[in-house]
Amino acid sequence: MKEILEKVKRVFPLQNIKKQRENLYFVETEKIHLVSLITNLRDINGFKHLVLLTAVDRIENGVFQLTYLLNNDELKIDLGVRVFLDRENAEMESIHHLWKQAATYQRELREMFGINFSGSPRVDKAFILEGWDGMPPYRRDFDTLKYSEETYFPRPGRSTNDPAEYMKQKMYPDE
Amino acid sequence: MSKEHTEKRIVYSPDGEPIEIDPIKDYFEGGRPEIRNPRNGIIEKFANWARSESLWILGFGTGCGAIEMRPLMTPRFDAYRFGYQWRPTPRQSSVFVISGYLSVKTLKRVIRSYEQMQNPKFVVALGSCTINGGMYYDSYNTINRLDHYLPVDVYITGCMPRPEALLAGFDHLKRKIKEGRGEGANKYAENFDWYKANQKKIIKDWDIPDYNW
Amino acid sequence: MDTIWIKLLFSLLTIFIVLNYGLLLQGVVRKIGARVGRRYGIRWYQPWIDIIKNYAKRTKITHGIMYYIAPAFRLTGGIGLLLFMPVIYGTDMFSNFSFTGDLLLLLYFQFFGVLGMALGAAEGGHPYSAMGVSRGLAQVTAYELTLTLGIIAIAVQYQTLSITEIVAAQQGGIANWTIITNPLAGIALMLAFLAAMGRSPFDVVIAPQEIPIGPPTEFHSGLLGVLQLNRAIFPAAKLILFMNLLFGGATDWGTLIIKTFLIYMWSVFVGVAFPRFRVDQSIRWYLFIPLIIGVLAVLFMKF
Known part of the structure; x- marks a missing residue:
């Protein structure tokens, strides 16, 4: 793992190399280098399998963090490649030409976060939310409670208890 | 759209x-659903008895509660002895068990299936999610109150209710039908515009007819 | 003039008795199946309630004329099979409309209902119904070969096409029954009987929770009620046919009920013991051993 990263680092700028465990590393790179880096990892360094592609909304920094988790089956190691996108007009190059299944991940991210993967097949088709026309719901500035209350006729009289406190009072009222 | x-x-x-x-x-x-008034007297009573003793359930697992329905077919609970049977097609069934949360996407299919069932039809809403949203009360994608979209006959609370609770709920439904209060289909036809307005409010890509049989 | 009216009355009575007997059989057999699976099972009168419930539905929709006619076709198959054969041997009245060539007619009635259903299901517009019908027809064709060979063997054996005469030839004790005197034809017919009853392992085409429910997917309310009536009458009529062909017929209702019940148990026990065949499996099975037995039965009669 170390050797591969050293080798790749000579060609691509990698920051924040983080060791999660012996066989799982995370690295950060820049947006423009991502596709060539992943192509390099796939074709030269044996990371042949895309485990997942996911996004995190880092609203404090004003960025989306994309994680491409790759797996090398021969060496039994995983490598997560992270990249940060601007939250406004979030856009990313598509990698569906490397792995076909990436198109599905990109379709989901487009719908849930509003990240645009131009060129990805069927990316504009509704994935889970049919006919959704508001802010993408996984963005952290989307208030799901407010949306739910406005849309889904909340039943009045609903109350919530903290389970730990509630059970403590029920079972040990004297303490 | x-x-x-x-x-x-x-x-x-x-x-x-x-x-x-x-x-x-x-x-x-x-078209629109029509109100079919029940006949009077002993004939309707007899028909209601038959309806309540032969409840055919639409086998459509809408939420996680579908897991709680399967044990009813097993030797331990054996719901067949009470006249419940599972049918694979909405045309032949008379009870629609909404098993748990409904996402907007599922709700669309549920409405279509419900409308394809034939007139004396009953809805059993299973689990807290159908009553007030349950643990999904603040979700962007699951409905909170089923009775705004379909006429519900019986609610069974719990998250999830045990199969025994389901049997008790079905028993309640039986009593309700025998008393002649199982008129959900007519209620739906009467308040059709209200139900449709609620449904269309949340189902944004409405690409089905307003009423399919 | 008078006799035809009396005959009609008695045939109606026959249909009524056989219908209720068929429903009772359904209930009892499902109960037995449940008990084999260690369940309590349905109430024995559940089939009656289901039919009443279906007729009591307030709405029904239509897909066209053929959609209405199909259940009638199906029911005609059942009732036709029943009325053109002597139900009780030796009585004028319960021999109904049997005549000298009835054996051939009954072979046609086997197929009649399924064909009607094919037309109706196609008009229902459900893509799976067409699939279910074609699967059903394929399976019927497969077992029909064995059935026909067995019946030909029996016709050659007794030199007649009249069921009444076949029954008459079997009177006078168990030793005269066709199953004893012509075991090859008997085995062939009893193997074809398994699929003819539409029970497991050959019920994949009509099993409710299979890919389609089969042809009746779109049928509902009263139309489904008609199909249910047929599902009571048709098996009962087939039971009576096999009893007439192989087990010496019956001279009174008590004998009939005992004999047909025992014959039914053959398919029930096979059914609870064996899981379902897929259609291609059942066709392959029928076109091998049962077919060979059927051919042997005919050849055996020749030499």
Whole structure:
């Protein structure tokens, strides 16, 4: 793992190399280098399998963090490649030409976060939310409670208890 | 918002004759549900007895509660002895068990299935999610109150209710039908506009007819 | 003039008795199946309630004329099979409309209902119904070969096409029954009987929770009620046919009920013991051993 990263680092700028465990590393790179880096990892360094592609909304920094988790089956190691996108007009190059299944991940991210993967097949088709026309719901500035209350006729009289406190009072009222 | 496959179009036969196709009309047949008043007296009582003793459940697992229905078929609970049977098609069934949360996407299919069932039809809502949203009360994608979209006959609370609770709920439904209060289908027909307005408020890509049989 | 009216009355009575007997059989057999699976099972009168419930539905929709006619076709198959054969041997009245060539007619009635259903299901517009019908027809065709060969063997054996005469030839004790005197034809017919009853392992085409429910997917309310009536009458009529052909017929209702019940148990026990065949499996099975037995039965009669 170390050797591969050293080798790749000579060609691509990698920051924040983080060791999660012996066989799982995370690295950060820049947006423009991502596709060539992943192509390099796939074709030269044996990371042949895309485990997942996911996004995190880092609203404090004003960025989306994309994680491409790759797996090398021969060496039994995983490598997560992270990249940060601007939250406004979030856009990313598509990698569906490397792995076909990436198109599905990109379709989901487009719908849930509003990240645009131009060129990805069927990316504009509704994935889970049919006919959704508001802010993408996984963005952290989307208030799901407010949306739910406005849309889904909340039943009045609903109350919530903290389970730990509630059970403590029920079972040990004297303490 | 309509979709391509529901728009009117003209196709040409091999002879070059134009044929107009209106998918909503040709494939679904619109219209409105009609109110069918129950007959009076002993005939209706007898029919209600038969309806309550032969509840055919639509086998459509809508939420996680579908897991709680399967044990009813097993030797331990054996719901068949009370006259419940599972049917695979909405046409032949009379009870629709909404098993747990409903996402907007599922709700659309549920409405279609419900409307395809034939008149004396009953809805059993299973689990807290159907009553007030349950643990999904603040979700952007699951409904909170089922009774705004379909007429519900019996609620069974719990998250999830045990199969025994389900049996008790079905028992309650039986009593309700025998008393002649199982008129959900007529209620739906009466308040059709209200139900439709609620449904259309959340189902944004409405590409089905307003009522399919 | 008078006799035809009396005959009609008695045939109605026959249909009524056989219908209720068929429903009772359904209930009892499902109960037995449940008990084999260690369940309590349905109430024995559940089939009656289901039919009443279906007729009591307030709405029904239509897909066209053939959609209405199909259940009637199906029921005609059942009732036709029942009325053109002597139900009780030796009585004028319960021999109904049997005549000298009835054996051939009954072979046609086997197929009649399924064909009607094919037309109706196609008009229902459900893509799976067409699939279910074609699967059903394929299976019927497969077992029909064995059935026909067995019946030909029996016709050659007794030199007649009249069921009444076949029954008459079997009177006078178990030793005269066709199953004893012509075991090859008997085995062939009893193997064809398994599929003819539409029970497991050959019920994949009509099993409710299979890919389609089969042809009746779109049928509902009263139309489904008609189909249910047929599902009571048709098996009962087939039971009576096999009893007439192989087990010496019956001279009174008590004998009939005992004999047909025991014959039914053959398919029930096979059914609870064996899981379902897929259609291609059942066709392959029928076109091998049962078919060979059927051919042997005919050849055996020749030499």
